[in-house]
Amino acid sequence: MDKNKMSYKVSQFLMFGGISTVLFLGVVILPFIYGLYLTFTSWDGVSRSKPLVGFANYLAAFKDIDFWAAMGRTIIYSAIAVILINIVAFLLAYLVTSGVKGQNFFRAGFFVPNLIGGIVLGYVWQFVFSRALPAVGIPKLLGTTESGAMFAMILVSVWQFAGYMMLIYVAGFMSVSKALMEAAQIDGCTPSQSTWYVTVPLMRASFVQCLFLSITRCFMVYDVNLSLTKGEPAGKSVMAAMHVYNQAFTYKNYGTGQAEALILFLVCAIVGVTQVYIGKKGEVEA
Numbered sequence: 001m002d003k004n005k006m007s008y009k010v011s012q013f014l015m016f017g018g019i020s021t022v023l024f025l026g027v028v029i030l031p032f033i034y035g036l037y038l039t040f041t042s043w044d045g046v047s048r049s050k051p052l053v054g055f056a057n058y059l060a061a062f063k064d065i066d067f068w069a070a071m072g073r074t075i076i077y078s079a080i081a082v083i084l085i086n087i088v089a090f091l092l093a094y095l096v097t098s099g100v101k102g103q104n105f106f107r108a109g110f111f112v113p114n115l116i117g118g119i120v121l122g123y124v125w126q127f128v129f130s131r132a133l134p135a136v137g138i139p140k141l142l143g144t145t146e147s148g149a150m151f152a153m154i155l156v157s158v159w160q161f162a163g164y165m166m167l168i169y170v171a172g173f174m175s176v177s178k179a180l181m182e183a184a185q186i187d188g189c190t191p192s193q194s195t196w197y198v199t200v201p202l203m204r205a206s207f208v209q210c211l212f213l214s215i216t217r218c219f220m221v222y223d224v225n226l227s228l229t230k231g232e233p234a235g236k237s238v239m240a241a242m243h244v245y246n247q248a249f250t251y252k253n254y255g256t257g258q259a260e261a262l263i264l265f266l267v268c269a270i271v272g273v274t275q276v277y278i279g280k281k282g283e284v285e286a
Contacts, residue, residue: 122227
């Protein structure tokens with residue numbers, strides 16, 4: 001490759017991708033590397049000195065019973081929430097692409113909860129669970145039992161994220177050729193059979209994307225956890241992200257908190273990448 005062609009490609013890249021690359025490096029890569037360095041220090045998050053302690057923070061993280069309890073709750077919460085989010089999102093997408101009257105209005109309405117910030121959303125639902133529902137005779141969910149707090153977290157997460165995932169499923173439904181559906185019905189398939197055996201397999205890319213997004217969002221949940229349950233009762237609804245925050249900023253164990261954050265990131269990455277790999281492999285085979 002001659003120098004002129006190389007310089008042309010470099011200039012093209014700098015023109016269209018230079019700014020975004022610099023921002024990505026400055027906002028994502030460099031903080032990640034700095035955070036990795038902090039896992040080997042005993043920094044309290046305030047002082048200037050950052051004494052190196054080797055792998056002591058990772059040993060402390062693996063011995064932290066509360067962290068692994070929070071991780072277990074996060075896995076249970078994520079598993080249930082991800083399944084429900086995608087089931088509800090798929091059904092909503094099927095509804096708003098079936099030709100129902102006012103379907104564009106319903107699409108916008110179902111998407112609106114995703115536009116509300118997690119902090120605001122948590123406080124709104126906290127009022128619903130703590131005051132509105134008990135006022136009509138429904139038992140109070142928050143601050144009483146661990147299962148009640150978990151149910152509330154899952155319900156709010158489904159309400160928040162299902163509308164966003166719905167749009168991805170809508171795009172998947174619309175990408176399937178109507179000719180294939182008509183051919184399936186000519187061959188004797190009912191509408192439900194043609195949806196299950198023709199449309200759903202061709203929407204595999206939408207399922208992969210929605211599962212990945214919902215898994216990563218649920219694993220990293222913090223704002224709703226903070227504003228909705230605050231970890232009550234007695235810290236039994238603290239998710240992994242909230243525990244990491246408390247470890248670093250409340251208890252001033254920044255090195256240990258950063259190590260636990262890295263472990264949480266690795267668990268989330270392994271689950272997400274594995275799901276994408278399996279989904280993409282099935283997509284190719286299909």
